[in-house]
Amino acid sequence: MNKVEIFKALSNKTRLQILNMLREPDRYFPPQQAGDSAFGLGVCVGHIQQKLGLSQSTVSEYLATLQRAGLITATRSGQWTYYKRDEAAIQRLGETIRQEL
Amino acid sequence: MNKVEIFKALSNKTRLQILNMLREPDRYFPPQQAGDSAFGLGVCVGHIQQKLGLSQSTVSEYLATLQRAGLITATRSGQWTYYKRDEAAIQRLGETIRQEL
DNA sequence: TTGGCTTATCGGGAATTTTCGATATCTTTG
DNA sequence: CAAAGATATCGAAAATTCCCGATAAGCCAA
Numbered sequence: 483m484n485k486v487e488i489f490k491a492l493s494n495k496t497r498l499q500i501l502n503m504l505r506e507p508d509r510y511f512p513p514q515q516a517g518d519s520a521f522g523l524g525v526c527v528g529h530i531q532q533k534l535g536l537s538q539s540t541v542s543e544y545l546a547t548l549q550r551a552g553l554i555t556a557t558r559s560g561q562w563t564y565y566k567r568d569e570a571a572i573q574r575l576g577e578t579i580r581q582e583l
Numbered sequence: 584m585n586k587v588e589i590f591k592a593l594s595n596k597t598r599l600q601i602l603n604m605l606r607e608p609d610r611y612f613p614p615q616q617a618g619d620s621a622f623g624l625g626v627c628v629g630h631i632q633q634k635l636g637l638s639q640s641t642v643s644e645y646l647a648t649l650q651r652a653g654l655i656t657a658t659r660s661g662q663w664t665y666y667k668r669d670e671a672a673i674q675r676l677g678e679t680i681r682q683e684l
Numbered sequence: 685t686t687g688g689c690t691t692a693t694c695g696g697g698a699a700t701t702t703t704c705g706a707t708a709t710c711t712t713t714g
Numbered sequence: 715c716a717a718a719g720a721t722a723t724c725g726a727a728a729a730t731t732c733c734c735g736a737t738a739a740g741c742c743a744a
Contacts, residue, residue, distance in 0.1 A: 493590035561711045580677030662690045
């Protein structure tokens with residue numbers, strides 16, 4: 483757990499917004515393709531991009547940043563990459579702040 | 584609580600180091616002047632600077648950044664400014680991450 | 685009030701981040 | 715295999731952060 487990397491990832495309004503939207507996919511995103519019933523795998527990049535209104539490259543980069551920090555995970559399925567929160571990692575971060583920051 | 588501001592303050596190795604040293608003042612710093620028995624008021628800027636080996640202006644700025652984020656508090660006493668952790672704010676941050684991030 | 689500390693603020697060069705458009709890569713489909 | 719769609723990566727301009735030295739401001743002692 484690289485704290486500086488994690489806090490850098492979190493120190494951007496849009497990236498916080500992504501994390502927040504990923505908490506309730508069915509509230510923020512339209513239903514997705516077949517295989518992935520509901521949002522079990524997460525949300526695909528295109529949906530996140532549409533919601534944010536930023537360029538595709540920027541959103542892809544933001545997701546990569548959050549992933550490198552270990553806050554979200556990526557699953558490739560077909561031509562889509564689905565991202566979802568790593569709840570355990572987020573809980574650990576909260577705990578770490580309370581105990582070791 | 585401005586999350587982006589807080590995470591920006593935390594996304595720097597030196598500033599994390601300051602927070603960490605302020606957890607155990609008597610471990611990291613030499614005893615201080617009269618009035619402030621032990622480190623009740625916190626630690627003065629000069630001691631923090633010496634320990635870090637960075638310029639006075641940089642350390643002063645870092646402390647201001649942490650203070651603006653609400654993570655530490657400042658108390659002026661004579662010609663010294665003592666900084667100490669705001670433990671309650673740090674606990675709240677950990678809790679916020681676990682529940683609303 | 686003058687001089688000596690301690691801390692804060694200013695101005696700036698170097699490094700990093702932000703965000704984009706263009707392009708490359710990967711996957712599916714015809 | 716070629717075309718099309720989704721995502722990743724590259725290159726770059728603008729904005730921000732990092733960290734410094736110089737200087738200002740606050741406080742105390744002589």
